[in-house]
Amino acid sequence: MAKCQKYNNLFFSIFIWLIRLAILIPLTGATALAASPYDSIVLSNDTQEINIAPYLWWSRDNESSILLEDILYQRVALTWRKGTSENPNFGLNPPPYWFRLNVSNPSAREIERWLDIQYPVLDTVEVYLLADGYVLKSFRTGDTLPFSKRPIANRNFLFPLRFGPQQNYEIYIRVKTEGSMQLPAVLWDPQVFLDQDQWLLAAQLLFTGIMLAMAGYNLVLWLLIRDPIYVLYVAYVMSIAIVQLTLHGTSYQFFWPDSPSWNQDQLVFFIGTSMLFASLFSYRYLDLHINRKGLGYLFLVGALLGLLSSIMALTASYVAALKVAMFTVFVLSAVLLGSGAFLWFLRTQNAAIFTIGWGIFLIGNISIVLAKVAVFPNWKIIEYGPQIGSTAEVFLFSLALAQRINQERKQRLLMQEHALEMERKARSAQQEVLRSQQLANEELERRVALRTEELKTALTTLSRVNAQLQELAVRDDLTGLYSVDQFRLHLKEEWSRCSRSVSSLSLVLIKIDSFELINKNYGRVAIDSYLVELAKKLDDLTERAGDRAYRLAEDEFALLLPHSAIENALQVAERIRSFSEAKLMVVEGHRFTVTLSIGISNEIPDSSESMDGIIRRARSAIETARNQGGNSVQFSLDS
Template sequence: MSDQQISENLYVYKDIEGQASLEEVLLSSLEWQSQVKGELSAELPVAWQTVDHNPPNFGYSSSVYWFHLPLLNAAHFGSEWVVEVAYPVLDYVDLYVVKDGDVQSFYKLGDKQPFSNRVFEHRNFRIPVTLSPLDQVDIYIRVKTSSAVQVPVRLWGYGGVMKHDQLDVLILGVYFGLLVVMALYNALIFLTVRQKSNLYYVLYVVSYGLFQASLIGLAYQYIWPSGIHWNDQSILVSLALSLVFGTMFIRSYLDLRLSSPRLELFYRAATWLGLVCIFLSFVLSYDFMIRVMVYSSTIICLGAMAGGLYLWRSIGRSIQYFTLAWLFLFAGGLILALNKFGILPRNLFTENASLYGSAVQVILLSMALVEQINMERKKRFAAQQRAIVQERLAREAQEHALTLQRQDNERLEQRVLERTAELEALNDKLQELTIRDSLTSLYNRRYLDMKAEEEYKRAQRDRNALAVLIMDLDNFKQINDCYGHQFGDACLVATAKVLSDNVQRTSDTVARYGGEEFVAILPGASKEKARYLAEMIRLNIMSLEMMFEGKRVPLSMSIGFVSTKPKEAGRYEELIKLADEALYQAKDEGRNRVIGANES
């Protein structure tokens, strides 16, 4: 049956303490259904709720969740069904088949139970349900897990489940067969060329394949069906090993030790982080460690894509394959995450997006390694050819040799000129980086102090007005505490975009002053123009659509400003102080407002 049909008839009850018995749950369900039908007039506490979409997703929670799925056979002939919970990493899954208040069947499943407890030898949790003509039963599912509480409930006829399993086995067989072939192929290449990148690639593919097998339940079904305690641990360990060998592969493939020592240090630290995570996975909780490793893997994946894009044109097709490989892996994981959170519909593509993405990644990385080897061979062949040509030319007349020497000198001079130009461009870029804030790309305080002093002296000399705006996001500490620093950084980046869009004159300067404070220097701006610009900024900040878990988080900004003609004996710090005092006044008067300084 479709997810829509399931979700319309699936109900959930959250047992926070985890102490509710089946009898209490049945009684609560009957009372709630009677109240919904209007049979009870008394207002009872709302315990059961309808499920908005299938699969239900409640994130990481220590509570117990009960699900109720009523089944009615309206036909005059019997029918057989299979009820499935299609998320194999749930710890405890108890399924009850209840008829007229009595338990007909009870199944104790979950990956904390031996695999032999399962009725069907399948990676997901399945039970049979037989319905007589005009018969009705109620399926109750109790779920408690340290992993994310995702409970995709499916209802199959026997023909439908067999057809689905055939396609599922085909997809998984092709996927893991591909991993095995790619691992063996590159292992043979490593034995031939002794290139470390191929060895790290093989270890990464094996680790990631083991992670996927553990995540989708195949490892528990076929490799360690009795390894109850190791089953959850295997997900963390294999993912940490993927992080270790993935970063080692990136370091070796991009040759970061020579091309980028800073990135080499970053990825070396990431490798050590993966090794530490292996140890910590035996000590800390599953939900904490899986979050740490997923976030770390995402950063590593994005970093690999960024490095590939940076070198996109400089190396050739091998780096293009490398970059696209990490892009497909990231896209597959993103589509799967959006599917799990109910943003994308659940279908054959979205459910297996991670497999598709990683399969394409494995193929592209193998192509990148082959292309890299071919490029090295072409370079060596070209070098040999040049050597042969030079040797033959050297044996010719002395005049010809002198001509070649002169040509070589000219080429060397040209390369020196080109390298000098490159170094000058890099120096310009480094100079730009020293005056920019790394998060918002606005100017930093160091540049602001220099620019403000310069504009202050110019305004003194020309006797022009100079305006200073100091802006501060309201309640930013609470935003960081409630939604996390990553969301807080996103708010700062969005605020910087608003400031850049509004402060557009080439003579104006906008900078991050520190934390959530920003400063704008506006040469020649009158008090009215400064106030107008401040109000525009404040209104644009209020209109930002900052979303967290599907909900809008409102932002506001308090702004203090001053506009005056600088005194001959004054300093720009005096304007900063006046604007700062106006900002504090705006904060004291309730925030989200613009206050001008009372300059003399």
């Protein structure tokens, strides 16, 4: 109990730290980058990276009809305003915006720079490079156009610009989007950009690899365990991974570069599915379908909102679907984090890891949503925070699912112990009834009738328990190795198989030297600890398909090695013998080692002969080893 209290205090401290971090992040926004006093970017070969935000002037195109020619020939009177933030951000679904900045190259050499607009989900981006009022270069791209239309193949919008010597330039940028209007942009030296972009791309690939690995691992667990919670977890991991990759342009570049329409819809679609599967996963993980059903209804409502967002992404306007998705994110974030903290306070099992996992992820997730609607500045740490938070959250939830498996295993063991106790009681009741039937008087006949009724109930219970125990009979309770019955069955199968393929079959029998003496001197706990260690070693050595390990008796084990030559069997046996000889057991203050006598027989089976011969020869080899003092390996070939 003290240990659980210690861990709860630790988890609660981490949770409070996360809340403080969430509060401190927006407070640091007060130090946003002030506008540069310079109106023109002055290029030089030494300047390799320039954030253009302090040099930007912007104007709103409320009628969505202003062309570059209208600006150049002053057909419209635009009101230009100076940018005041590190990355311009104008909220959701605004009208088109025009941006302009001045660039000068006072040097005597031409300078090439790449304009990098670092928000890859803008619908349309037009860039114009002018000198002396003439358009030298123009580009048009965006996520509504095929990826192949981009001037440079990159997940961000890249525009190659050349600036002639001793010349002044103007750059005009027109942006139109139905989502968040923001323009984080940098002028790069091309080589410096390529060097840094390799690391950023590697980070994206690493994030993708981690997500795929965790999804694949848990998908395998689902195939083995068939618990739907693993499918929900895998679906959530894949959805949130696609959302993060889309926000960084990676999904459009590598997954569907020729499908701009789907690229428009899929961001909101996968935000909805991530909320849908996050709700259902949490609902199952916290066992809200069993306990606290009232709280569980909130999670189901969150799942319905996520489903609604995904449906609207395919049927409604992008803006409406995005607003519903963002509303869902906020509501469900509060529900998940608040419910987790509440259940943690009540010391509900697994609630601590759940709350910390969601806390780490939601800090980044809520911050980026607020950045998209211009509540927070659009810092780089906010852009990459959700990926860091997602990775940490996925690891924590995977750890939680592993803990869940361990808890279920302990519950199964308790059920097995309970089943054995019921079997003992049933047998005792049956013996009592049989003894009662031997008495031949009237009073006893009445009791026999009563006991017979009790017997029917006990036999019903016994039948159910026996059905459960049939599965347990396949393996040894202590070591987990196959039982002696399975040994006879598997030996028969491999004997027939090797006979048909004319392949050799090796049998390794292992006998513990001085088993009774060790048991007497050190006790049952000590010898059981050694048996478990030996079983693990035998199980590790069954590397090939078809190799199996068995416990035949208290002090006797076997390895069945089909399609194995005698040399391989000797190597395996020697590894077992040397392992046991070198293994120092320390149990309850006792220190001891155990030696083994090992016998090997090898032959090419003949279907017309009995398989008992290979067992007999292996046992004969064991006797030879024991007669020579034990701690040795002997073999007997088919004569």
